[in-house]
Amino acid sequence: MTGKGPHAASDGPEVTAAAMLEGTVPEPVLADVVARLRRAMRRAARTADPDNTLSVAQLELLSCLAEHPGARPSRLAQLLKLAPNSVTTMVTGLRTRDLVTRTSGGGDRRTVALELTAAGREAVDRYQAHNAAILAAALDRVHPAWRHLIAAAIPALAELIGAIDDLAESG
Numbered sequence: 001m002t003g004k005g006p007h008a009a010s011d012g013p014e015v016t017a018a019a020m021l022e023g024t025v026p027e028p029v030l031a032d033v034v035a036r037l038r039r040a041m042r043r044a045a046r047t048a049d050p051d052n053t054l055s056v057a058q059l060e061l062l063s064c065l066a067e068h069p070g071a072r073p074s075r076l077a078q079l080l081k082l083a084p085n086s087v088t089t090m091v092t093g094l095r096t097r098d099l100v101t102r103t104s105g106g107g108d109r110r111t112v113a114l115e116l117t118a119a120g121r122e123a124v125d126r127y128q129a130h131n132a133a134i135l136a137a138a139l140d141r142v143h144p145a146w147r148h149l150i151a152a153a154i155p156a157l158a159e160l161i162g163a164i165d166d167l168a169e170s171g
Helices: 017-022 027-048 056-067 073-080 084-096 118-140 144-170
Strands: 100-104 112-116
Touching: 027 118, 056 073, 056 084, 056 112, 056 118, 073 084, 073 112, 084 100, 112 118
Parallel strands: none
Antiparallel strands: 100 112
16 A cells, blocks of 8 residues: 555645645645546556547547437537537547447437447446546555545535536536
């Protein structure tokens, strides 16, 4: 185990003991930690699945489509907070690779609904399995007290994500 314990210094920005006791979070520190976590997950995912040729954005689009089968490209753009033309470009590439299919949505031929193909579903499953395995292996190397705190923080982080999404939607 390489975890340093709940009171050890880390390689990243430090949060003072007073801030921890008060429950205050220095926003720049939190933003830095979140960005570093995302980068670390991306690096580990590339190492875990070197044959994967899909970008993180493509994998996130496929994952979103798995959660919202039959979604229109405009809905995926809204959910992913991407420009509609970016989603259209990604969908075109994913269709070329036989990961996504387009069907006419309902009675209107101009409306397009998207579905994952079997290969698309497999890509999502592999992405999610690799992410889960990476986190499991990393958590095994973290001090038990930190693991407990990480688990306890999940509901608060989920609420933070919702608050950030609300801010993004309200402009």
